[in-house]
Every structure is written in C-alpha cells, then in structure tokens.
C-alpha cells in the first residue's frame with residue numbers, strides 16, 4: 409500500500425495517515441501477513457510440498473491479491489495441468505482427478521482446470537464402460553454361450 413485508502417495521501421513509515429489520521433495498522437499487518445504466506449508458498453513449492461504450497465498461497469491471496477501471488481497461482485495451474493495430462497496419458501485417472509481436486513481449491517473457476525476435469529470424467533466413464541464390457545466378455549458371455557448351447561428338453 410503506497411497511498412491512504414481514505415484520502416489518497418502518500419503513506420510514510422507511520423501507521424497513521426499524516427493527512428487524515430486514519431489508523432492503517434490493520435491494513436499494514438494484513439499486507440505483511442499476505443507477504444509472509446506468499447513467501448511460505450514459494451518455500452513449500454521449492455521443497456515440492458504442493459498441498460502445503462497451495463494452502464499457503466490460498467491464505468496469501470485471500471489477504472491480498474498481489475501480482476506475484478497471481479503469477480505463482482497461474483504457474484502452479486500450468487505445471488499441474490502438465491502433470492494431470494501425463495497421468496491421464498498413463499490411464500491413471502483417479503490420481504489425475506485427485507490432483508485436479510487439489511488444484512481447484514486454488515482457483516475454482518479456472519477454465520483450463522474445468523476442461524481437464526471434464527476430460528478426466530469422460531475418460532473415467534469410458535474406462536468404466538470398457539471395464540464393464542471386459543467383464544461382460546469374461547463372465548457374462550460364457551454364461552450366455554452356455555445357456556445358448558444348453559439343450560432344453562422342451563425348447564422346441
């Protein structure tokens with residue numbers, strides 16, 4: 409914050425506005441907390457603690473939406489999308505859905521994440537269909553075949 413939100417005077421080092429005497433201490437403390445949580449988010453990212461990174465970044469963004477925090481959010485979404493596509497390629501649909509769920513906490517309305525989630529759902533339904541048809545082929549068809557071949561005395 410560089411200017412007083414009440415009177416637009418330039419802020420000096422004091423927590424009181426030099427022009428209108430507004431108490432800016434709560435705003436200054438909130439900005440410090442946002443910076444702290446953003447720093448923690450970057451640290452967790454470096455240590456590959458993605459869930460903790462997202463938690464810290466969510467705190468930071470709720471306190472103040474700085475350009476750096478928004479850029480980190482975009483970066484995480486891009487990176488996670490690549491990971492999710494990699495998982496989907498290996499047909500690991502449930503881990504992909506779990507990762508998408510984690511990411512959606514950060515940015516619930518991301519079009520990219522929503523599209524990936526829709527794609528994962530589509531693959532999930534198709535894999536269930538194909539596993540159902542595998543099951544039918546392995547279990548149901550032999551039974552049907554057996555029933556077809558079975559001679560019933562009163563069939564004719």
Ligand SMILES: [Zn+2]
Nearest residue numbers: 412415425428
């Ligand atoms: Zn002021």
